[in-house]
Amino acid sequence: MSAAPGPTGHGTPPPLGIDELLVRVRASFERIEPQEAYEAARAGDALLVDIRYAALRERDGLIPGAVVVERNELEWRLDPQGSHRLPEATGHALRIVVICNEGYASTLAAQSLHHLGLHRATDLVGGFQAWRRAGLPVV
Structure with a gap:
């Protein structure tokens, strides 16, 4: 009996x-x-989307004007073709800035939005904590 292929299989790159x-x-x-x-949102050129979980929002506050969308609902709420989309999800050209606590989960969330055709989606470097350190508005 031969051994099963290793974790990378045949010709499969190693996991990242x-x-x-x-x-x-x-x-x-x-x-x-x-x-x-901040400037893009004020100019109406970006939709800020806060994906932090409730305990962090309650502890640290909210960015005025940001839409709160739980991470597990993000794709459904922002897909312009989806039946559960937010009114703000107006089209694939929408510039979306995903905000998590420190700028890690938001990177993967923005990538997921790219897969839905939202090619202007990005994330906030340093997340909410960087926003707050920059002295930008928080309520």
Whole structure:
């Protein structure tokens, strides 16, 4: 009896760790700094989407004007073709800035939105914590 193929199989690349995955995903789109995100949202050129869980929002506050969407609902709420979309999900050209607590989960969330054709989706470098450190509005 022969042994089963190893974890990489035949010709399959080895699995990535999360750090390498983040590097690769981040190289696929331009991320946005807090001040630029603030200015884009004020100008009506970006929809800020806060995916932090409730305990973090309650502890640290909210970004005024940001739409709160739980991470497990993100794709359903922002897909312009979806039956459960938010009114703000007006089309595939929408510029979306995904915000998590520190800018890690938001990278993967933005990548998922790219798979839905939302090619202007990005995430906030440093997440909500960077926004707050920059002295930008929080309520």
